[in-house]
Structures are given as C-alpha cells and as structure tokens.
Amino acid sequence: xxxxxxxxxxxxxxxxxxxxxxxxxxxxxxxxxxxxxxxxxxxxxxxxxxxxxxxxxxxxxxxxxxxxxxxxxxxxxxxxxxxxxxxxxxxxxxxxxxxxxxxxxxxxxxxxxxxxxxxxxxxxxxxxxxxxxxxxxxxxxxxxxxxxxxxxxxxxxxxxxxxxxxxxxxxxxxxxxxxxxxxxxxxxxxxxxxxxxxxxxxxxxxxxxxxxxxxxxxxxxxxxxxxxxxxxxxxxxxxxxxxxxxxxxxxxxxxxxxxxxxxxxxxxxxxxxxxxxxxxxxxxxxxxxxxxxxxxxxxxxxxxxxxxxxxxxxxxxxxxxxxxxxxxxxxxxxxxxxxxxxxxxxxxxxxxxxxxxxxxxxxxxxxxxxxxxxxxxxxxxxxxxxxxxxxxxxxxxxxxxxxxxxxxxxxxxxxxxxxxxxxxxxxxxxxxxxxxxxxxxxxxxxxxxxxxxxxxxx
Amino acid sequence: xxxxxxxxxxxxxxxxxxxxxxxxxxxxxxxxxxxxxxxxxxxxxxxxxxxxxxxxxxxxxxxxxxxxxxxxxxxxxxxxxxxxxxxxxxxxxxxxxxxxxxxxxxxxxxxxxxxxxxxxxxxxxxxxxxxxxxxxxxxxxxxxxxxxxxxxxxxxxxxxxxxxxxxxxxxxxxxxxxxxxxxxxxxxxxxxxxxxxxxxxxxxxxxxxxxxxxxxxxxxxxxxxxxxxxxxxxxxxxxxxxxxxxxxxxxxxxxxxxxxxxxxxxxxxxxxxxxxxxxxxxxxxxxxxxxxxxxxxxxxxxxxxxxxxxxxxxxxxxxxxxxxxxxxxxxxxxxxxxxxxxxxxxxxxxxxxxxxxxxxxxxxxxxxxxxxxxxxxxxxxxxxxxxxxxxxxxxxxxxxxxxxxxxxxxxxxxxxxxxxxxxxxxxxxxxxxxxxxxxxxxxxxxxxxxxxxxxxxxxxxxxxxx
Numbered sequence: 001x002x003x004x005x006x007x008x009x010x011x012x013x014x015x016x017x018x019x020x021x022x023x024x025x026x027x028x029x030x031x032x033x034x035x036x037x038x039x040x041x042x043x044x045x046x047x048x049x050x051x052x053x054x055x056x057x058x059x060x061x062x063x064x065x066x067x068x069x070x071x072x073x074x075x076x077x078x079x080x081x082x083x084x085x086x087x088x089x090x091x092x093x094x095x096x097x098x099x100x101x102x103x104x105x106x107x108x109x110x111x112x113x114x115x116x117x118x119x120x121x122x123x124x125x126x127x128x129x130x131x132x133x134x135x136x137x138x139x140x141x142x143x144x145x146x147x148x149x150x151x152x153x154x155x156x157x158x159x160x161x162x163x164x165x166x167x168x169x170x171x172x173x174x175x176x177x178x179x180x181x182x183x184x185x186x187x188x189x190x191x192x193x194x195x196x197x198x199x200x201x202x203x204x205x206x207x208x209x210x211x212x213x214x215x216x217x218x219x220x221x222x223x224x225x226x227x228x229x230x231x232x233x234x235x236x237x238x239x240x241x242x243x244x245x246x247x248x249x250x251x252x253x254x255x256x257x258x259x260x261x262x263x264x265x266x267x268x269x270x271x272x273x274x275x276x277x278x279x280x281x282x283x284x285x286x287x288x289x290x291x292x293x294x295x296x297x298x299x300x301x302x303x304x305x306x307x308x309x310x311x312x313x314x315x316x317x318x319x320x321x322x323x324x325x326x327x328x329x330x331x332x333x334x335x336x337x338x339x340x341x342x343x344x345x346x347x348x349x350x351x352x353x354x355x356x357x358x359x360x361x362x363x364x365x366x367x368x369x370x371x372x373x374x375x376x377x378x379x380x381x382x383x384x385x386x387x388x389x390x391x392x393x394x395x396x397x398x399x400x401x402x403x404x405x406x407x408x409x410x411x412x413x414x415x416x417x418x419x420x421x422x423x424x425x426x427x428x429x430x431x432x433x434x435x436x437x438x439x440x441x442x443x444x445x446x447x448x449x450x451x452x453x454x455x456x457x458x
Numbered sequence: 459x460x461x462x463x464x465x466x467x468x469x470x471x472x473x474x475x476x477x478x479x480x481x482x483x484x485x486x487x488x489x490x491x492x493x494x495x496x497x498x499x500x501x502x503x504x505x506x507x508x509x510x511x512x513x514x515x516x517x518x519x520x521x522x523x524x525x526x527x528x529x530x531x532x533x534x535x536x537x538x539x540x541x542x543x544x545x546x547x548x549x550x551x552x553x554x555x556x557x558x559x560x561x562x563x564x565x566x567x568x569x570x571x572x573x574x575x576x577x578x579x580x581x582x583x584x585x586x587x588x589x590x591x592x593x594x595x596x597x598x599x600x601x602x603x604x605x606x607x608x609x610x611x612x613x614x615x616x617x618x619x620x621x622x623x624x625x626x627x628x629x630x631x632x633x634x635x636x637x638x639x640x641x642x643x644x645x646x647x648x649x650x651x652x653x654x655x656x657x658x659x660x661x662x663x664x665x666x667x668x669x670x671x672x673x674x675x676x677x678x679x680x681x682x683x684x685x686x687x688x689x690x691x692x693x694x695x696x697x698x699x700x701x702x703x704x705x706x707x708x709x710x711x712x713x714x715x716x717x718x719x720x721x722x723x724x725x726x727x728x729x730x731x732x733x734x735x736x737x738x739x740x741x742x743x744x745x746x747x748x749x750x751x752x753x754x755x756x757x758x759x760x761x762x763x764x765x766x767x768x769x770x771x772x773x774x775x776x777x778x779x780x781x782x783x784x785x786x787x788x789x790x791x792x793x794x795x796x797x798x799x800x801x802x803x804x805x806x807x808x809x810x811x812x813x814x815x816x817x818x819x820x821x822x823x824x825x826x827x828x829x830x831x832x833x834x835x836x837x838x839x840x841x842x843x844x845x846x847x848x849x850x851x852x853x854x855x856x857x858x859x860x861x862x863x864x865x866x867x868x869x870x871x872x873x874x875x876x877x878x879x880x881x882x883x884x885x886x887x888x889x890x891x892x893x894x895x896x897x898x899x900x901x902x903x904x905x906x907x908x909x910x911x912x913x914x915x916x917x918x919x920x921x922x923x924x
Contacts, residue, residue: 055852076615
C-alpha cells in the first residue's frame with residue numbers, strides 16, 4: 001500500500017516529477033567510461049554526484065565501481081573549476097595510474113560554464129598528463145536528456161577524442177552496443193566470434209562490473225575496450241550501432257570524422273531484432289550464418305511455438321529506457337502479447353513513438369519526457385490492469401500495490417541478481433526473457449487457480 | 459605502511475608508531491581522489507528523510523531526487539510520504555530563466571494532493587547558482603497553504619556532508635517550538651540522531667518506556683512533524699550520531715535551556731551507558747531502579763549468546779570504515795566483546811576530538827584514517843590481513859572481492875543493530891559472514907592460508923635453530 005496515494009484519474013502535471021522514470025546524465029557517462037580498459041571515470045562537480053553514481057552502480061552490479069571527483073567547493077563554484085580539475089588530473093595519474101581518464105560534467109560545472117576542452121589542454125600544456133596517457137571529456141548537463149543521453153555523449157566522446165582514420169585496412173567491424181548490461185555486451189561478442197567476425201565493441205563493461213571474485217581488489221578489472229581498439233575503430237570497415245538513443249550519435253560521428261559507414265539497428269532484444277542484427281552482420285562482413293547460431297534461433301522459435309498459448313493476448317505495461325522499450329515491444333508483439341502502455345522519462349522523441357507504433361498500432365498509450373514518470377505509469381496501470389509489468393526495480397512498488405507480476409529489466413535493478421551475468425540480447429537473451437515471462441505468467445496462474453483446475457502439466 | 463598520497467598523510471595515523479597523535483580532519487577531499495564521501499545535500503537529505511508525514515521536494519535536476527528515492531531503510535509506523543520521490547526536475551529553460559515559478563507550482567500541487575503536515579524544499583547545487591529565492595517561494599506557499607514550508611539550504615558544493623547535517627538541523631529548528639499548547643512530563647526526552655533503520659528507534663523507545671521516561675520526539679526516526687513542533691517541551695536531549703545532531707542539541711540548549719548528552723546505542727556498554735546517563739540525569743529513584751532492572755535483565759539475557767559467538771570469532775581482525783566517528787567508537791568496543799581486534803578504523807566525517815578519543819580506545823598498531831579511498835583501504839586491509847570489514851554500500855563489494863567478510867552498518871542494514879537485541883543481531887551478522895563456507899572458495903582465503911602455513915613453518919624452523 002506504499003503508493004496508495006496514487007489516484008486513478010489522470011491529471012495534468014506541468015511542474016513536477018513524482019517517482020522519476022529516468023535519472024541524470026552523469027551516471028550514464030560514468031557507466032560508459034567504465035567500458036574502457038584501465039579507465040578512471042571522473043566527475044567534475046560536487047562530491048555527492050560521484051558518490052551517488054558510484055552507489056547506484058554498485059547497488060546495480062554488486063561490484064566495486066571506481067570513479068574520482070573534482071570535489072567542488074564554494075570557491076570553485078564562484079571562480080570556476082579549472083584549478084580543481086587540473087589538480088585532480090595530476091593526482092589521479094600520480095596515485096591511481098589509469099591509462100585514460102574520462103571526465104564528465106555535472107549540472108554544477110555546466111552552469112558555471114567550465115570549458116573542459118580548454119582545461120584539459122591546459123593540463124596537457126602544464127605537463128600534468130603523463131606521456132601516452134589520455135584525458136577525454138564529455139558534457140552531461142543533468143537538466144537535459146537523461147542517463148541514456150549521458151551514456152550516448154560519453155560514447156560519442158570516445159570517438160571524438162580517440163578514433164583515428166589512418167587508412168590502414170583492419171577488416172574489422174565496429175559494434176556500439178548501447179546502454180546494456182555487461183552480460184549483453186559479452187553476448188554480442190560471443191555472436192560475433194561464432195560468425196567469425198573481427199569486431200571492436202565499445203564501450204564494453206563486461207568483466208569490468210561483473211568480474212569474478214579472484215581474491216583481490218582490482219582498481220581496473222580485466223575487461224573494457226582498450227584505447228587502441230577505440231582508436232582503430234576509425235579504420236574499421238563498418239559500424240553497427242545498436243539503439244537510436246544511446247548509440248546513434250557515436251556512429252554518426254565515426255562516419256563524419258573517420259568516414260566509417262554505419263547502420264543503426266534496434267537493440268537485438270527478441271527474435272526479430274536479433275534476426276535483423278545477424279542479417280546485417282552477415283551482409284556487411286560477407287559471412288554465412290553458422291549452424292550454431294541457427295540452432296539457438298531454432299530453439300527460440302521452438303519455445304515460442306510450444307508456449308504460444310500462454311503468451312496469447314497477455315497485456316503488458318512497460319516502463320524503461322527507449323532503446324530497450326522499442327525492441328522489447330517488438331518481441332512481445334511477436335509473441336502475440338498486447339502492449340497497453342509504454343513510458344520512458346527520457347525525452348526520446350517522435351521517432352521513438354513512431355517506431356513503437358509500427359509494432360503496436362494506435363491503441364497503445366506512449367509517453368516520454370516531461371510528465372512521463374512512475375506516478376503516471378502507475379495511474380495507467382491502475383486503469384488498464386495489465387497482466388505483466390516490465391520495468392526496473394522501482395516498478396516493484398506498483399507491482400505490489402496492484403498485485404501484478406513484474407519482469408525486471410532495465411536500470412537500475414537493486415533487488416535481484418542475474419542481469420550482470422545473463423543477457424537479454426541475442427537468441428540466448430530472447431530465451432531468457434521468455435523463461436522469465438513464462439515463469440511469471442504460470443506462477444500467477446498456479447497461485448490463482450481454483451483447486452479443481454490447478455494443473456500439473458502446463 | 460603502504461604508499462600514500464602526500465596530501466593524505468595528515469589524515470592517516472598508526473597508533474604507537476608515530477609519536478604524538480595528530481589528525482588533519484574536517485578537510486574537503488583531495489580533488490581527484492576516489493572519495494567515499496557525499497555532499498551537503500546528501501547530509502541534509504539523510505537527516506530529514508525519515509520524517510514520514512512531511513513532503514520532501516527536491517528542487518533541481520532529476521538526479522538528486524532519483525538517487526535518494528527510498529534508499530534508506532528508515533521505517534515508519536504510519537504514513538509513508540517520505541518514501542516517494544518528488545522533484546521539480548529542472549530543465550534547461552528553468553536553468554536559464556529561473557525555477558521559482560516551477561517550484562511554486564510544484565509545491566502548490568503537491569500540498570493540494572497529499573496534505574502533508576509540513577514541507578521541506580531542498581536546494582541542490584544548481585539553485586545556488588541560478589539564484590532562485592526559495593525562501594520567498596516557501597514563505598508565499600506557507601502563507602497560502604497554512605503549513606510550514608521550510609527551505610533547506612543544501613547546495614552540494616557548500617561544504618561537506620556535515621554542513622548538510624547543519625542545514626537539516628536549522629530546518630528542524632524552525633519547526634521546533636511551533637506548538638505551544640502541548641505539555642510534556644518532567645521526565646521526558648527527545649531522541650536525536652536515530653533514524654529508525656530496520657526499526658531501531660522502536661527498540662530504543664521501548665527501553666525508555668520501560669524506564670518510565672517519556673519520549674517527546676525522535677529526530678528523525680519514524681518522525682512526525684507534530685512531535686518535532688513540541689520537542690522544546692522535553693527536559694533533555696539524548697544525542698546519538700553526534701556528527702549530525704549535536705548542532706541541533708546546542709541550539710536547543712541555547713534557546714530553550716534543554717541540556718543534552720551524547721550517547722550511542724551500539725553495543726552492550728554503550729547502550730547501558732546511554733540509558734544510565736538519562737536515568738542519572740533525572741535522578742529519580744523509580745527510573746534508576748527501572749533502568750537497573752532493564753539493563754540487568756537484557757545483559758543477562760544476551761550475554762550467553764554473545765559468549766557463544768565469541769567462541770567462533772575470538773582472534774579475528776576487523777576494519778571499520780563508517781560515516782560518523784561516534785559509531786566507530788561503539789563498534790570498536792562491541793567487537794571486543796566478540797574477541798575481535800580492530801586493526802583499521804576510519805570515518806568520513808570525524809572531527810579532531812572524535813579521533814583523539816578513537817586513538818585512546820584503540821589498541822597499539824591500529825591504523826586510524828579520515829576520509830579514506832578504496833585503494834588505500836584495500837591495501838591496509840590486505841596488509842593487516844583483516845577478516846571483516848564494517849562499512850557501507852560502496853565498501854561491501856571491495857571486501858567481498860578480497861575474500862573478506864562484511865557487515866553493513868550504514869543505510870542498507872537489514873537488521874536492527876541498536877540496543878541489546880541489536881548486539882545479538884550484530885553478532886549474528888558478523889558470525890554469519892566471517893564463518894560463511896563461501897570463503898573456502900575464495901582464492902584470497904587459500905592464499906592467506908598458504909601464507910600463514912609458510913609463516914608457521916618458518917617460525918618452527920627458527921625455533922628449532924635457536
């Protein structure tokens with residue numbers, strides 16, 4: 001009854017967000033930066049921002065998350081944060097010894113108007129950046145976009161600062177995976193290797209935030225795309241960017257800066273989106289799809305077929321990040337489920353709505369950006385009584401209040417494990433999603449069935 | 459000792475090896491360090507958050523509201539308005555043209571919808587820069603809506619977390635004294651600095667009830683606006699978590715003549731001390747008798763259990779890294795009951811006096827740190843070969859990766875750790891983690907066992923030679 005205050009009637013709220021369905025840009029930038037090998041993310045702002053982002057990521061991954069802060073004080077806020085950042089860069093290389101520091105701004109340093117490019121140049125001129133080490137930056141004003149925008153901006157900055165076109169043919173393909181889990185990034189790499197494709201995937205947080213317990217604390221875990229890999233992305237033959245919101249801007253920049261052509265696809269969540277991804281890889285790399293992948297796909301179709309009567313007509317309400325929502329909606333409609341509501345706090349734009357509508361038609365309620373929060377989502381759920389809710393951990397209040405099963409997907413997930421290790425992308429990911437959905441649907445059926453129709457075989 | 463950053467040297471001390479104790483604390487973190495600290499806003503937010511029937515509106519971009527949405531397990535026995543997340547979600551337009559209008563609209567709408575007893579408006583970093591006059595907006599809404607609407611000056615960059623505690627105390631102080639009608643018993647107290655994590659306030663309140671002492675208000679665990687309004691009627695303030703609430707106690711002493719005592723409810727002696735301090739303050743034979751009985755009953759009840767745990771834990775070594783230093787004192791003592799020595803102890807916000815006391819109660823060789831970072835902490839833990847880390851959310855995975863047991867003594871504690879039964883929960887948690895079979899699979903444990911075996915072999919060899 002935690003949300004018992006939520007009334008069913010929708011009212012227009014112009015000035016207010018209640019229970020946000022998004023968070024601010026810097027946390028996305030920090031997460032993206034963790035996807036570079038030997039990288040220390042740096043938050044240019046007050047200490048609290050960095051502490052909050054690290055706590056959020058730690059709660060989500062249950063792994064250490066390292067990042068530094070410029071530790072703004074009143075003085076820095078009046079006179080600008082240049083001195084803090086130059087000192088920070090000096091200290092970071094002296095003590096923590098990363099290969100690269102990835103700086104992002106905060107609302108504070110944005111409003112002060114610190115010019116990070118200029119400050120980094122000054123640090124370089126002053127000899128604060130050791131030879132061979134790199135400092136990159138991105139602007140992540142918290143009052144624009146959302147955490148997904150922050151991820152996109154940092155990914156774009158990787159290209160801006162690091163990728164170079166030298167004219168050497170590398171025969172590799174770039175994959176920009178978007179704001180997905182380390183398990184998803186690993187799954188994409190596994191598929192590339194099954195297809196025999198040489199690929200560069202960045203950012204790559206696999207084995208950074210889901211590393212093994214080996215008895216030691218690693219400031220820089222084993223994983224992550226190396227600086228030289230990201231540099232070489234400028235010489236790749238092609239880029240496949242996954243997800244319009246999180247990945248498109250970096251792919252575009254690689255094209256304009258280094259002349260690497262690209263295709264932007266939906267995140268390969270679900271069978272249709274994965275089919276499109278595999279097909280794109282097959283064509284661009286000129287390879288054939290191996291049997292191993294065909295078997296995995298066939299197994300997905302097999303389960304979809306075996307269980308289609310359980311999916312049929314189930315009503316779903318989804319809240320989350322735009323790129324995940326697009327693919328998820330497509331997958332659910334492929335399974336003959338009915339999409340009632342799609343909500344994201346990220347200002348995802350008309351293209352997002354168009355894409356969702358292309359799968360669902362006109363009846364689905366879609367809301368993004370201002371006013372699209374969990375409170376609004378809850379009101380929708382109250383009015384339409386879906387069979388399933390898809391969302392992050394914060395959707396659990398709604399699920400509990402309305403007694404509707406929740407499929408946890410997205411960011412953050414603070415109360416379950418699994419997302420770190422098991423993907424939702426690829427055919428394997430589709431299988432995992434189906435298992436989750438079926439478990440939720442069937443557990444509910446078992447719970448609610450009268451004794452006479454409580455079934456053993458389902 | 460391990461290699462440390464020059465600028466950090468004044469904040470690290472090893473007892474017994476460095477001569478006179480000196481600690482450079484109360485410093486802002488070095489720019490570029492992986493500080494475990496947070497900001498002013500965080501300090502204010504954690505202190506005021508548990509007031510369950512107040513509206514907490516965070517004025518700024520969405521992040522500050524998102525990251526503090528229901529992350530602290532401060533339980534309420536009634537309303538749960540504090541568990542929702544309200545933000546003005548400032549966008550670029552307001553950053554340019556000011557957010558006052560939006561704040562006004564948001565407050566008006568929220569108060570209309572939820573009818574809170576009072577409202578707190580938290581200013582985040584950006585508000586300090588764009589210059590919104592939140593004071594004026596709060597006053598206006600307060601006049602229109604007939605409830606207290608209190609601005610909290612918690613711009614993140616205006617200092618450390620401690621300054622946030624101060625801002626929160628100032629906000630509370632505006633509420634205190636606004637109810638002149640109520641009366642309180644002569645033997646009455648306010649509980650300051652308990653936040654009802656996992657229901658701890660309830661445990662403490664029950665003790666006072668048994669002692670015959672009236673609790674007028676708790677600031678802020680399971681807090682209610684009306685209780686805080688009449689807090690000035692209490693005869694005494696009992697302050698736990700002194701870092702956050704001593705400032706308020708001092709203000710109340712000055713303006714209302716209410717004396718205060720600093721206490722801690724963690725561990726056996728400290729809990730008993732706390733209750734005795736209150737009993738002695740009132741110097742009432744009935745209360746003294748009740749207190750003696752309560753303490754005797756509880757201690758004799760839990761002591762055998764603690765002893766049972768001690769059998770397993772004797773000789774283990776711990777590291778402590780917590781927010782407030784007062785908690786660190788109690789933990790050092792509580793661990794001693796279990797036969798666990800504290801090898802490393804530190805806090806985010808301790809002051810000079812705190813560290814002096816800490817130095818006094820610690821064993822020789824204990825490392826004392828202010829505002830440490832993961833690299834330092836992990837090196838110290840490895841050097842001292844500790845078995846347990848007590849800390850918060852960001853420290854937990856570091857300990858685990860190193861094959862070290864962990865106990866959360868921060869927001870994410872799941873069991874009440876305060877009072878006598880809290881001691882048992884604490885023992886159980888520490889025992890559960892240190893003795894877990896999981897460590898046998900951790901490479902760290904194997905490495906450590908090998909190292910110890912080698913050392914044993916060496917000492918036997920040496921003994922044989924001599």
